[in-house]
Amino acid sequence: MKLPWVLQHPPLRVILGLTAMAGVAVGLVIPFLTLTARDRGVSLNAIGAMASSYLIAQMLLQLPMGVLSDRIGRRLPIAIGLLVEAAATIGYVMADSALSFITLRVVQGVGLAMLYPALRALIVDVTPNERRGQAYAGFGAAYSAGLLFAPMLGGIVxxxxxxxxxxxxxxxxxxxxxxxxxxxxxxFAGPRPVVTTGETERVPFRELLAAPLIGAFILSFASQFQIGLFSGIWSIYMDDIGASDVEVGLSFSTFSIAYLLIAPVGGRLADAGTRWRRLLVANLLISGIIITYGLVPSVLVILLLGLVEGAVATVQQPSLDAYLASVSDARIQGRVQGAFTTIGMTGAAVSAFLGSVLYGIAPVIPFLTGGAVLAVLTVVAVLRFIRPAELGGHRLQPAPVAAVASSDTDAR
Known part of the structure; x- marks a missing residue:
């Protein structure tokens, strides 16, 4: 039996293996973090501040950390970011106040800001343009594989x-x-700088303001707006409608099950032709699912909808990631990925505290708000920026395949 392409590629095998293990770590903790905070006396508003502080730390640091990974390579930011996250995770054992929980979430945000742009840029470094949809689908599937059983296991533990x-x-x-x-x-932990006349070529900041990139940035904001909105309230919502700890964990796993099973198909679709139609349809479907979560407060229905959302996301997320890579300048992949994730985290940070405020008014309101924001921004981003860019054949300097340092790796 022939292995999928992403598993035949040695650098990607390593990246996907590490990503899956990181997904296990996240899946063990995240479904129960807000419930733990509430059980230890943290108010709903402070839980919203936990979520927003985590995202604000990423919003402020992901762009400079992406630039740093362009200069020193990807390996050290990834490793140090994970160690910072580990230190914060240990701190939750002793956390017993709103201030301690918020501080530890900030530290975790710093850790993720260090590793995430570097990891995303590394995928671009080591894969050809025509395979990046599959590479990012594999990346998402590996993370989902880690999340698959960890939340359920976490609920039992x-x-x-x-x-x-x-x-x-x-x-x-x-x-x-x-x-x-x-x-x-x-x-293979980072690209060699592009060198001309003995100096590293400088790329002006205005490259980040190119219209094709703006479309991707808007979609990043719209997608992460949902993450921030529900990061502080999802587990509480599930608990309030009668879900057990195991069912709370399972509500995170159903998305991952579908993503893991369908990711190979989604990755191939992401690499096939123009992507604007797939992005438009997939995001509008996800918008409808988000609204339905709030309108039908049934544990069984929510678990089934999680499967549908995961299936749709296997097309949506790799298509967006592959589109971004296809219109990004090879010389500033870390900067582009940092900007992309920073803008996403801005959306998440804006919505994180908003989620708990809206939930306090009525549980359905955050879901209606999230679905509406995703739908409106998707239409603007796709029809105003992404569709014209793809139909016009716009393309910035493409990233070379495996533009990787083969020596001097110890310094990285």
Whole structure:
């Protein structure tokens, strides 16, 4: 049996393996973090501040961290970011106040800001343009594989042993992944700078304001707006409609199950022709699903909708990632990825505190708001920026295949 292309590619095999393990660490903790905070006396408004502070830290740091990874390579930012996250995760064992929970979420945000742009840029570094949809689909599938059983396992552990065991287990995994990154990413941990006349070629900042990139940035904002909106309230919403700890964990896993199973098809679709139609249809479908989550407060219905959302996301997310890579200048991949994720985190930060405020008015309002924002911004981004860019054949300087340093890797 022939392996999928992403598993035949040695650098991607390493990236996907590390990503899957990181997904396990996240899946063990995230479904139960807000519930733990509430159980330890943290108010709903402070839980909203937890979510927004985590996202604001990323919003402020992802762009400069992306620039840093262009200069020093990808390996060190990835490893150090994971170690920072591990330290914060251990801190939750002792957290007992709103201030301590908020501070630890800020630290986790700093860690993710260091590693995420570097990891996304590394995927571009090591894959050809015509395969990037599959590469990003594999990236999402690997993360989903990590998330698949971790939330369910976390729910069982939380009910039998307690949440502190989850925090310690997740931190251990994050430290192991950091060590794995240092060891196994050696040799393909970043691009060589493009050099002309003996100096690194400088790319003006206005390249980030090109119309094709603006379309991708708007969609990043719209997509992450949903993440921020529900990061502080999802587990609480599930608990309020009668879900058990296991069902709360399962509500995170159903999305991952569908994503994992359908990702190969979604990746191939993302690499096939223009992407604007797929982005338009997929985002509008997700918008409808988000609204339905709030209108039908049934645990079973929500679990089934999670499967549908995961299936649609296998087309939506790789298509957006591949589109972004196709219109990005090879010399500033870290900067572009940093800007993309920074703008996304801006959307998430704006909505994170808003989610708890709206939920306090009525549980359905955050879902109606999230669906409407996604639908409106999708129509603007796709029809105003992405469709003209693709039909016009616009393309910035494409990233070379595996523009990777083959020496001097110790310095990276």
């Amino acid at each position: 939380a009910e039998t042993v307690g949440v502190n065991a989850l925090f310690l287990s997740a931190a251990t995994i994050e430290m192991l992944v950091a060590i794995g990154g240092l060891v196994f990413l050696r040799g």
